[in-house]
Amino acid sequence: MNVFDNIKVADDEIFETIANSGDVRIERIISNGQTSPKGFFYDQDEYEFVILLKGEAELLFEDSGRIRLKEGDYLIIEPHRRHRVEYTSKPAIWLCVFYR
Template identity: 55%
Template sequence: MLPNATLANLFAALPDATNGEVFDEILRSPCLRIERIVSHGQSSPETGWYDQQPAEWVILLTGSAEILFENEETGRVLKAGDHLYIPPHYRHRVVWTEQNAETVWLAVFFDGRGVHHKTG
C-alpha cells in the first residue's frame, strides 16, 4: 500500500445540512481542489451569483437541484449522476436543492486551461 494512500467514503458521516450547506474539502493541491457539498433545501440568495476564478466540474451524487446561469431564462435541473462543467467566471446560482433529502455534490475546482469535455 502507498504510504499516503487513504480510504474514505463520501457518504460516511454525512453532516446535517438542514440549517445550511456543508462544504468539506476532500483534497487540495496548488492546482486542484475537491469538495463534498451537502445541501438540504438550500438555494443561492436571489441576488447572489457565484463568479469564481477556477473552473468547476460538479457531479450530483444524490438528490436533485437546479442551476441557473446568468442571462439564461431556464435553469438546468440535475439529478443523481448528472455532471456539469462551469468555465471560470461563468456566473451561476443554485435555484433550489431537494427539500426532503440530502443533495450530495462532488465539486472539482481547477484552472480550466486546455479543457476538453464531452457534452451530451
C-alpha cells in the same frame, strides 16, 4: 473513506475539502434544501466540474437559464460563468473539482 459517510442535516450547506494541491481542489458539498441568497451569483476564477451524487438540484445560469440535475448528472462550469443554486433536495450531495 466513503463519500456517503457522515451525511449530516444542517441549516447551512456543509462544505468539506477532500483534497487540495493548490491547482486543484476537490470538495464534497451536502445541501439540505439550501439555495443561493436572493440576487447572489457565483463568479469564480476557476473551472468547476460538478457531479450530483445524490438527490436533485437546479442551477440558474445568467447567460442561458436553468439546468435541472438528478443523481449522476455532471457539468463543467467555466470561469466567470455566473450561476446560482435555485433548488436542492434534502439531501443533495455534490462532488466538485475546482481547477485552473
